[in-house]
Amino acid sequence: MVGWIGICLGDVTGIGPEVTLKALAAEAGADDTRYLLIGDAGLLQKLNQGLNLNLDFHPYSGPRNGGRIFVHDLMPGALPENLKPGAPEAANAAVAWLKDATQRCLNHELDGMITAPVNKESIIRAGHAFVGQTEFISNMAGADRSAMMLLGHDDRDRWLRVVLATTHVPLKAVSEKLTQAKVELAIERAAQSCVDLGLPRARVAVCGLNPHAGEGGELGTEEITVVTPAVEACKRKNLDVHGPFPADALFHYVFKGDYDVVVAMYHDQGLVPLKMIGFENGINWTLGLPFIRTSPDHGTAYNIAGRGIANPSSMIAAIRLAKQLARRKP
Structure with missing residues (x-):
């Protein structure tokens, strides 16, 4: 049984609040999970x-409240109406809500948390040191x-799962930032995620960094010096890991079902194919936290905010995954 799932609303000038409420309307009746909305x-x-x-x-006053959906409004006053997209007031609130939800998870008040989208640029402009919600x-x-x-x-229920060895790194810095330790960590987390999901196996495929996985060093040496040593080290830990493979061909075989999860070397290498097949239902799941955290895999979508037309599919998927993981938690 799942107890409490927290959802922080993200940037209120985007579609986060809308997809959150639409998702709850679709999902709240599925079971007895209780939800704490952290926002305005x-x-x-x-x-x-x-x-x-x-x-x-x-209104939320503690975990013994009676009811199913609660709101915790921690700001000293209501946010102004008709804020412009990315307004500093919205950015400051999004950071405060994120911090509150994280602390509640650390205090074991929540079984997991879901984060609605924020705008990194507006948060940084508002004066916060911020790389991303995951970080x-x-x-x-x-x-x-x-x-x-x-x-x-996809629409035939064929899953693609991707773990990133590097995350929000400029492309020109990927080779410098990519280390054997990071690739090993991504492989280990990828294998454990299959266990956490209850999959019957945990077969991990690893992308090369360079075209054709480096062509034996002719198109780059990172496969020889970084990626292959990481794969071999994880094999010695009895993980079912394979590669490195040329990324342009690998995702075809993963999608066919030959592998359960991919380790990609950089952001777009992994997320372009993922968003190609799961754009509307993609989920961001942070592996290796002491609690569950998921989020919809889309941004604030300022261009459609306030129009009532935002698709909640990704938020619904994030809620369902959080509950699935919470049920399997020891």
Whole structure:
């Protein structure tokens, strides 16, 4: 049984609050999970009415509250209405809500947390040192061995799961930042994720960094000096890991079902194919935290915010994954 799942609303000038409420309307009746929404109570009530969702909110005063959906509004006052996209007030609130949800997970008040999208640029402009929500949460949790997984499926329920060896790194710096230790960590987290998901096997495929996986050193040597040693080290730990393979061909075989999860060397190498097949239902899952954290795999979508047309599929998938993981938690 799942107890409490926290959802922080992210940037309220984007579609986060909308997809959160739409997802709860679709998912709340599936089981007895209780949800704590961390965000602006007035905005949520107005949006609830505007979207005709008829969700029943309760103010949160502790885990013994009666009800299913609760709101914790920790800001000293309501956010101004009609904020411009990426407004500093929205950025500051998003960071405060993220910090609150993370701390509640660390205090074991929540079984897991889901983060709605934020805008990194607006958070940085508002004066925060910020790389991304994954990094922020990992730093707060003291989890220096976390990894980012993205997963999604196509309309035939064929899944693609990708773990990144490097995350938000400029392309020109990937080779410098890529180390054997990072590749080993990504492989280990990828294998463990299959166990956490209850998959019958944990067969990991590893991408090369260079075209054709380096062509034996003719197109780059990282496969020889970094990636292959990491793969061999993980084989010695009895992990079912294979590669490095040329990335342009590998995803075809992964999608056929030959492998369960891919380790990609850099952001776009892994996420372009993932978003190709799972754009509307992709999920970001942070591996290696002491608690569950998922998020929808999309941004703030300022261009459609406030129009009531945002697709909640990715948020629904993030909620479902968080609950699935919580049920399997020891």
